[in-house]
Amino acid sequence: MKRISLMGCPNVGKSVVFSRLTGVNVISSNYPGTTVDFTKGNTCIRGEKFELIDVPGTYSLEPTSKAEEVAQSMLQEADVVINVADATHLERNLYLTLEILGSKKPTIVALNLWDESKHIGVDIDVAKLEKLLGVTIVPTCAISGEGIKELASELCVARVSKTIEPMSEDERWAKVGEIIGKVQVVHHRHHTIRERIADITVKPITGIPIAIIVILLMFISIIGIGNWIIEHLMDPLFYNYYGPWIIDVVNSFAPEGLLHDILIGQSTGESLDFTQSFGLLTTGLYVPFAMVLPFVITFYFMLSLLEDTGYLPRLAVLVDTGLHKLGLHGSAIVPTILGFGCNVPGALATRVMETKKQQFIAATLMAIAVPCMAQSAMIFGILGREGLKWVLIVYVTLFVVYVLIGLLLKKLVKGESPELLLEVPPYRKPDCRTLLKKTWTKVYGFLAEAVPFVLLGVLVVNLLYISGLIDVLSAVFAPILTTLFGLPEGAIVALIMGFLRKDIAIGILLPLGMTPQQLTISCVILCTYFPCVATFVVLIRELGVMAMLKATGLMIVVTVAVGVALNLILNVI
Amino acid sequence: MSDMNQDREVVPLTTLFPGERAKIVALGHGAGRQRHFRTMGLMEGKIVEIVATQPARGPVVLNVEGTQIAIGRGMARRILIQKI
Numbered sequence: 001m002k003r004i005s006l007m008g009c010p011n012v013g014k015s016v017v018f019s020r021l022t023g024v025n026v027i028s029s030n031y032p033g034t035t036v037d038f039t040k041g042n043t044c045i046r047g048e049k050f051e052l053i054d055v056p057g058t059y060s061l062e063p064t065s066k067a068e069e070v071a072q073s074m075l076q077e078a079d080v081v082i083n084v085a086d087a088t089h090l091e092r093n094l095y096l097t098l099e100i101l102g103s104k105k106p107t108i109v110a111l112n113l114w115d116e117s118k119h120i121g122v123d124i125d126v127a128k129l130e131k132l133l134g135v136t137i138v139p140t141c142a143i144s145g146e147g148i149k150e151l152a153s154e155l156c157v158a159r160v161s162k163t164i165e166p167m168s169e170d171e172r173w174a175k176v177g178e179i180i181g182k183v184q185v186v187h188h189r190h191h192t193i194r195e196r197i198a199d200i201t202v203k204p205i206t207g208i209p210i211a212i213i214v215i216l217l218m219f220i221s222i223i224g225i226g227n228w229i230i231e232h233l234m235d236p237l238f239y240n241y242y243g244p245w246i247i248d249v250v251n252s253f254a255p256e257g258l259l260h261d262i263l264i265g266q267s268t269g270e271s272l273d274f275t276q277s278f279g280l281l282t283t284g285l286y287v288p289f290a291m292v293l294p295f296v297i298t299f300y301f302m303l304s305l306l307e308d309t310g311y312l313p314r315l316a317v318l319v320d321t322g323l324h325k326l327g328l329h330g331s332a333i334v335p336t337i338l339g340f341g342c343n344v345p346g347a348l349a350t351r352v353m354e355t356k357k358q359q360f361i362a363a364t365l366m367a368i369a370v371p372c373m374a375q376s377a378m379i380f381g382i383l384g385r386e387g388l389k390w391v392l393i394v395y396v397t398l399f400v401v402y403v404l405i406g407l408l409l410k411k412l413v414k415g416e417s418p419e420l421l422l423e424v425p426p427y428r429k430p431d432c433r434t435l436l437k438k439t440w441t442k443v444y445g446f447l448a449e450a451v452p453f454v455l456l457g458v459l460v461v462n463l464l465y466i467s468g469l470i471d472v473l474s475a476v477f478a479p480i481l482t483t484l485f486g487l488p489e490g491a492i493v494a495l496i497m498g499f500l501r502k503d504i505a506i507g508i509l510l511p512l513g514m515t516p517q518q519l520t521i522s523c524v525i526l527c528t529y530f531p532c533v534a535t536f537v538v539l540i541r542e543l544g545v546m547a548m549l550k551a552t553g554l555m556i557v558v559t560v561a562v563g564v565a566l567n568l569i570l571n572v573i
Numbered sequence: 574m575s576d577m578n579q580d581r582e583v584v585p586l587t588t589l590f591p592g593e594r595a596k597i598v599a600l601g602h603g604a605g606r607q608r609h610f611r612t613m614g615l616m617e618g619k620i621v622e623i624v625a626t627q628p629a630r631g632p633v634v635l636n637v638e639g640t641q642i643a644i645g646r647g648m649a650r651r652i653l654i655q656k657i
């Protein structure tokens with residue numbers, strides 16, 4: 001099977017081209033560096049099978065970073081190269097193009113974002129460029145699919161350039177300048193509305209208030225829409241239809257006994273409580289589908305919107321000064337926001353930080369103080385019943401912890417904290433279908449990951465109670481929990497479950513009949529004490545065992561400190 | 574025109590105010606960083622404009638021929654320009 005490498009600078013639309021050619025969904029976003037790992041897919045063109053590789057975006061092949069090394073080796077292994085170039089920034093894209101052509105691999109160039117280049121008044125003479133580069137060039141608009149067919153049919157007849165030879169760095173830049181002079185005309189145009197919005201959202205005087213509004217709006221709409229879905233869709237569905245039905249079904253073959261209790265808990269037709277029964281088929285399904293999913297859907301939709309419009313890099317610029325005080329820089333906002341969805345992709349995204357020090361700080365802060373959406377959903381759902389005040393206390397506490405530990409880690413961790421260097425891409429109108437597809441991909445990812453784990457969690461809880469192991473554990477940990485944090489001894493089950501999944505852990509708190517103070521403390525320490533297993537595994541891979549040990553030590557210290565402090569403060573006021 | 578420009582003082586990029594335009598004269602920094610700059614469109618001879626300056630010694634946002642680049646203040650100080 002022939003191997004095709006899809007190469008190009010970051011954020012030029014490689015992933016969209018890849019999806020178009022293979023039908024495989026890969027995450028694309030309007031933020032440089034979204035593709036860190038490479039993705040493989042198969043495609044069939046004119047009866048011939050090809051393996052297609054979405055190579056991480058790089059500006060050059062000089063191996064100065066990991067991504068460039070990967071790109072270099074992918075080029076060596078390729079039989080054919082598709083070089084995706086950004087027509088709106090041809091000059092800087094040509095450098096990589098010349099490097100690729102110099103390697104003497106059969107290549108075709110996809111001149112992507114062709115629609116956008118017309119829009120901003122860039123004219124490129126494709127015929128002349130083809131002659132100068134000595135390979136086929138296909139203008140494309142990957143988002144709408146324009147030009148993709150031609151691209152596919154030209155693949156089979158990709159040529160090795162006869163006009164471009166290997167050359168030195170300086171020669172290459174000179175060549176780029178020469179080619180641009182011959183093929184590109186930029187029409188001067190007045191500021192478009194998009195550019196004006198771009199300026200307003202990055203200037204501090206207007207940008208900072210706008211950023212605050214955007215974040216507040218996001219928060220409010222997630223809670224609002226999430227609650228609306230629960231109230232009008234999920235709860236009626238579960239309580240009026242699914243509940244009575246499943247109780248009938250289970251009663252028909254297991255009217256009582258162990259199996260009955262594990263499947264649906266103590267639920268009867270009259271006292272149906274999906275949050276407290278702790279059956280596999282009641283709480284085990286209600287938590288992921290009815291309590292968490294509505295918020296997860298809204299969160300990922302909003303996040304995709306922020307990503308695809310190109311707002312995130314602007315947010316990164318605006319928060320850069322603040323994050324610098326914590327030893328990070330603006331780009332750290334990306335793993336943080338992703339972490340609010342799920343800590344796992346958040347942990348992976350810490351790779352955008354350049355140095356070990358920054359990656360460690362970003363990952364540790366996220367693991368300690370950023371609750372994932374599943375956890376947040378349960379906090380809204382359970383603590384929210386006691387009043388908004390308590391929910392706010394949880395988030396304000398976590399924010400304070402985030403800042404304090406950041407200040408501390410900046411001092412303690414050795415290494416460098418380089419400054420921000422980031423391209424701020426133009427705003428793009430998000431494509432509705434891409435947006436929905438992306439939201440669905442992430443929501444599906446959540447379900448595939450969450451449902452089995454939640455079910456497992458519910459099962460383990462049942463086994464703990466049935467076997468009586470719970471009494472042993474309670475007896476051992478009770479002194480710590482009660483004296484330090486003022487929590488009832490039953491809370492230990494929640495802390496154990498928190499290793500598995502945080503949402504189910506918070507669910508366990510409900511039947512314990514805690515005071516609002518105790519619930520608040522529990523929610524905070526469930527967030528800080530340890531990340532869930534999935535996140536933990538990813539963090540070990542990203543940071544290494546030693547660093548993760550240090551981070552874990554920090555988590556324990558922080559949890560004890562915060563738990564004790566909250567216990568003192570909340571019981572005074 | 575080019576003669577006139579040659580007389581202009583060469584100053585750090587950070588002395589440029591929002592709205593002013595200047596020509597990039599030297600990129601400073603090592604070879605790797607310079608290549609990174611160039612591939613972002615930041616290279617000698619290009620006209621640069623400041624879009625926004627973040628307070629408290631935060632980053633500056635540049636516009637180089639339509640590409641916006643956010644760059645830390647310390648890094649920006651080592652890039653040299655001639656005002657026009």
Ligand SMILES: Nc1nc2c(ncn2[C@@H]2O[C@H](COP(=O)(O)OP(=O)(O)O)[C@@H](O)[C@H]2O)c(=O)[nH]1
Pocket residue numbers: 008009010011012013014015016017027028029030031032033034035057112113114115116140141142143144307308428434
């Ligand atoms: N207008 C327009 N936008 C595009 C086109 N191709 C990709 N995009 C958008 O450009 C952004 C970057 O795409 P992505 O595939 O993630 O780039 P990659 O980093 O090269 O993989 C996304 O927001 C896409 O929706 C195109 O042809 N026209």
Ligand SMILES: [Mg+2]
Pocket residue numbers: 014015016027028034035
């Ligand atoms: Mg990509």
